[in-house]
Amino acid sequence: MITKADFQLVRSLADKSVRLERGLFVAEGDKLVGEILQDGGWPIERLFTLAGSPYASHPRAEQVSAKDMERLSHLKSAPRSLALVRLPERRVPKPSAEELVLCLDEIQDPGNLGTIIRTADWYGISHIVCSPTTADCFAPKVVQATMGALLRVEVCYTDLPEWLSEARKGGVPIYATTLDGDDIHSAELTAGGIVVMGNEGKGVSPRVQSLTSHHLYIPPYPHNRRGSESLNVAIATAIVCEIFRNR
Amino acid sequence: MITKADFQLVRSLADKSVRLERGLFVAEGDKLVGEILQDGGWPIERLFTLAGSPYASHPRAEQVSAKDMERLSHLKSAPRSLALVRLPERRVPKPSAEELVLCLDEIQDPGNLGTIIRTADWYGISHIVCSPTTADCFAPKVVQATMGALLRVEVCYTDLPEWLSEARKGGVPIYATTLDGDDIHSAELTAGGIVVMGNEGKGVSPRVQSLTSHHLYIPPYPHNRRGSESLNVAIATAIVCEIFRNR
Incomplete structure (x- = not known):
């Protein structure tokens, strides 16, 4: 009853x-x-x-x-x-150059977070490390948008600058997508490492950006066009994963 | 007042x-x-x-x-x-092998449609041809999600089987993403043609699928894994555009 x-x-x-x-x-x-x-x-x-x-x-x-x-x-x-x-207990993974890990710096939209988790699952990514300001992965809208991927991808929350500093000390490559980065199609990419995706409006925060080792840029088509357009953060994440996994 | x-x-x-x-x-x-x-x-x-x-x-x-x-x-x-x-007046474009055109077969979620329009703009796609059952591009939620891309990408609505039949008669390549398609990474892709994306739950309808000339598949990672996972349709659209535009 x-x-x-x-x-x-x-x-x-x-x-x-x-x-x-x-x-x-x-x-x-x-x-x-x-x-x-x-x-x-x-x-x-x-x-x-x-x-x-x-x-x-x-x-x-x-x-x-x-x-x-x-x-x-x-x-x-x-x-x-x-x-x-x-709710499962979650431990923050030790930064490692052996696996590809996603890092989310203040992703606010639950639909975007859910779609990112679903996409990570498709591309065989097992860990997502988020800033405490990122939407909670167990919010009903996020759970819904992940379509079950939440069961396979471990999402945890921690102080990003601290975690990334540790990664940097260990020599783990840290990639971020920025507007002034190198063309992702010709950039050298390692099989493992950390890929940081930033907030929907503000991008990757300056503090986190200062800790990254590589800046990448997804060029529009045609390549010489740099207008006011931009990509949704879940879309950009997917393209980065697609390129890392098929290089 | x-x-x-x-x-x-x-x-x-x-x-x-x-x-x-x-x-x-x-x-x-x-x-x-x-x-x-x-x-x-x-x-x-x-x-x-x-x-x-x-x-x-x-x-x-x-x-x-x-x-x-x-x-x-x-x-x-x-x-x-x-x-x-x-509201602008919209004419349905004549199918052509010269440009890359997106075709949406019953995309229902306004957020997905808006994100697809925004992504199309990024990849220099000027026309999107939709089934009448696809969400309306001038709905407030769609307009919002396009982030201005709606001003640059012409979205129109028409009977898809009829329009695709005309394209087929004219020898325009028609691609659809399906679960039994060829790996998109190794498939032969033309610079122009029509890419059909299907409904969130049902995929491309059988009637439309019968009119396509090429079936493509976006493999997960690792490639031999075919689980119950899937990609969100806006994500799949972006990956297809990314690959067509950078082949």
Whole structure:
């Protein structure tokens, strides 16, 4: 039986502070819930389903009406299943030149963050290290936009200048995309290292930029045109990943 | 003086039918309004500004209060200027092998469409031909996401199977991204032609797919991995454009 407190809990998990306090996040939709159940490494606290969901007969499933699901859901159109999942513990990875790591310096839009996580998954990137000012990856809109990639890509939050200083001391290449960088098509790229992507409006912050070792530029077409145009940050991230992974 | 009818008009332009009936769309923000004023080819019907806008002294500017601007705006945070702009007349381009044209088969998310238009602009693509079921490019959310690119990229709507049949008869190469396509990195690509991108969930429709001449696939990394992951359609579009323009 779903209670008023249940509704309040699920709705309140839109807030990061409540997610941290309760140690839970919301996962919606049969596809994502199915992947979580199959993965096994993501403990589910509650599982609400409509009668039509393939998970309606799961031992943990609590059946709810379509109207109740609409009240529970954070999405525009209510899903057939909704789970409350334990927040995982995340450790900040040690900087290494062996793997390609994404670093996000104040990405604010939840849709952009979700798309970046999904893209990272496609390109076999296992770790994303974010500034504390970057959107939270367990916000309902981000979870939704990742399309399940959140289960495979570890996203953590830390003081970027500190973490990048450590990387720099260890000789790990640190790339950032900037407007004055070298053409990414002809630049020398290492297989591993750190790629920093900056805020939607301001780009990479000066403090972080001072810690990078290589500046890259994605040229428009035709190449000699430098207008007022720009690329969305999730798009730029994808192009950088595509080029690093296929050089 | 701003009237109740003005508020109603601006708000109602969220609806495509009202936009077509009135022949107007809403452009918000100093950057976009500035580009429209500078371009000259986009007649402005009304221009509402806050006192702090750089366009507050424009001869057409009607000054409004911050509170009124909030009521007018379709955005989460109200802009300093908002213009009602005449919808342009759009002709469907003749299919040609000389230029690279994007073709959108039922892209539904306004954010995706806006990002695709912005990316097309970056890659020097002048025409996007859409199915009538694709989101409308003059919807407030799309206009916003294009960041001004809508002024430079001509987006039109037509019956895709008919238009593609004409292209095919003329020998214009028609590419589509599919899961069974050839690796885009090694496939032969022409400088011009048509690239079709499909719906967020369903991909390119079977009818349209039957009219294409080349199927392309963007492989994940590592290349032998074919999991349940996928790329967002705006991301896939960007990668295809990046590869076509830098082959």
